[in-house]
Amino acid sequence: MDKRLVFLPVRQLSELVRTRQVSPVELAEGFLSRLEELGPRYNAVVTVTRERAMRQARHAEAEIRAGVYRGPLHGIPYGAKDLLATSEGIPTTWGAAPFRQQTFEEDATVVRRLEEAGAVLAAKLSMVELAGGMGYRQPNASFTGPGITPWGANAWSGGSSSGSGASVAAGLVPFAIGSETWGSILSPANNCGVAGLRPTYGRVSRHGAMALSWTLDKLGPLGLTADDCGLVLEAIAGYDAKDPSTAQRPFRYDVPTGRDAPGRRFRLGVLRGVTDGAQEAVVKNFQEALHVLGQMADIEEVTLPDMPYEATTRIILMAESAAAFDEFIESGGTVGLTAPEDRYGGYARTAVLAKDYLRALRIRGLMARAVDEVMARYDALVAPTRPTVAPPLDREFRSVLGGGARDLMGAVGNGAGLPAISVPNGFGEGGMPTGVQFMGRAFEENQVLAAARAYQSLTDWHTRRPGEAL
Numbered sequence: 001m002d003k004r005l006v007f008l009p010v011r012q013l014s015e016l017v018r019t020r021q022v023s024p025v026e027l028a029e030g031f032l033s034r035l036e037e038l039g040p041r042y043n044a045v046v047t048v049t050r051e052r053a054m055r056q057a058r059h060a061e062a063e064i065r066a067g068v069y070r071g072p073l074h075g076i077p078y079g080a081k082d083l084l085a086t087s088e089g090i091p092t093t094w095g096a097a098p099f100r101q102q103t104f105e106e107d108a109t110v111v112r113r114l115e116e117a118g119a120v121l122a123a124k125l126s127m128v129e130l131a132g133g134m135g136y137r138q139p140n141a142s143f144t145g146p147g148i149t150p151w152g153a154n155a156w157s158g159g160s161s162s163g164s165g166a167s168v169a170a171g172l173v174p175f176a177i178g179s180e181t182w183g184s185i186l187s188p189a190n191n192c193g194v195a196g197l198r199p200t201y202g203r204v205s206r207h208g209a210m211a212l213s214w215t216l217d218k219l220g221p222l223g224l225t226a227d228d229c230g231l232v233l234e235a236i237a238g239y240d241a242k243d244p245s246t247a248q249r250p251f252r253y254d255v256p257t258g259r260d261a262p263g264r265r266f267r268l269g270v271l272r273g274v275t276d277g278a279q280e281a282v283v284k285n286f287q288e289a290l291h292v293l294g295q296m297a298d299i300e301e302v303t304l305p306d307m308p309y310e311a312t313t314r315i316i317l318m319a320e321s322a323a324a325f326d327e328f329i330e331s332g333g334t335v336g337l338t339a340p341e342d343r344y345g346g347y348a349r350t351a352v353l354a355k356d357y358l359r360a361l362r363i364r365g366l367m368a369r370a371v372d373e374v375m376a377r378y379d380a381l382v383a384p385t386r387p388t389v390a391p392p393l394d395r396e397f398r399s400v401l402g403g404g405a406r407d408l409m410g411a412v413g414n415g416a417g418l419p420a421i422s423v424p425n426g427f428g429e430g431g432m433p434t435g436v437q438f439m440g441r442a443f444e445e446n447q448v449l450a451a452a453r454a455y456q457s458l459t460d461w462h463t464r465r466p467g468e469a470l
Helices: 010-018 024-042 050-065 109-116 162-169 186-192 226-236 280-293 309-324 326-330 342-349 354-375 397-401 408-415 445-458
Strands: 045-048 077-081 120-125 175-180 195-198 218-223 266-271 297-302 380-384 420-427 433-439
Touching: 010 024, 010 226, 024 045, 024 050, 024 077, 024 120, 024 162, 045 162, 050 120, 077 109, 077 162, 109 120, 109 226, 120 162, 162 175, 162 186, 162 218, 175 226, 186 195, 186 420, 186 433, 195 226, 195 445, 218 226, 226 420, 226 445, 266 280, 266 445, 280 297, 280 380, 280 420, 280 433, 280 445, 309 326, 309 342, 309 354, 309 408, 326 342, 354 408, 380 445, 408 433, 420 445, 433 445
Parallel strands: 077 120, 077 175, 266 297, 266 380
Antiparallel strands: 045 120, 175 218, 195 218, 195 420, 380 433, 420 433
């Protein structure tokens, strides 16, 4: 495979495939080789699905040769976070040693929909064990080892979609599927310098995905650009009778034409104190991003009603994760997990009282309505994606944060099920990337995608690549 193809955005790759300048078989062989050669360097890959990928690539090539073109993902390889079920005997490990041999007879809905779009499944990608459901506090929390960002050999790729972020950043796959309950798509997007989209709760079916928190879990794409994420979201979104939580609201991506948003002025809000406790470089890059955004948007400071956003979302997550893994915890299965704190963390979560969980569910409804009233005035709220750059592999997250930074955007966005996208906006300590996020109202993914695309049309951070992956 021509190395110039490795870091092309999906739209450019798909045009080469559509016009038969590049073959799906060539792409599959090239990316499979990179997954096999470079994947172990970043602890990013669980299983390379070579046999299935080559079969799908040959089928895509034959269809395109016959004039049957399924759309922009036809013949494009991708990787799936290893909590998505795959058939054909391909393991689905959930990132946890006790489940290393687990297999399913049916593909997850997202995997099936991507196959219907002509995409080629090249790998199952590494993740934090049980998606962080046992309360991990440091990067070494997966039987595949700590995820490593391609931007630094001793820095974490982010969790829990660690392999998804690293694989896109290193050019191992053009796009990947991750999941987020609280930060698990946006965190690796930040740490790996790529785009990551958390869709609205209910936008994408979770049938066939490991359940961590039934009312918080969401599946979404990571890619090189916001446009990549929009293309993938259209393919995987939509109602699914096998997942009653999916909304009967079809999604069509507002495809950009020419220079994004010519003449359009966005309205963006910035939460008061959103950079409190963040690293100096993160604050500096965010302020510079606001300066750029000022060319395309009117920006106002925003104050949300005083409510226990973080405590509410945390209680729901802890109670539901304990219930989801009740049998595993009670059987003592956690003793086989990798992170020492994961071996006992689940027991603490079982101590959440039912009355506290029910109170949190009630408060969440009030919280969602209050936040929506504020956000109705804006296309999106904008903030640093994370308060720090990728932390060292040998440090606990809280020690890096220093106890001063909150994650109000994460608590609000995940608690209320709101869409958000992170895109790169610079570099900080140790040459590690930073990100800026755009969060919108429920089911308004096209708004946040448009804002992120417009920002990327004015900057070139998304074109920077980690040197060792080139």
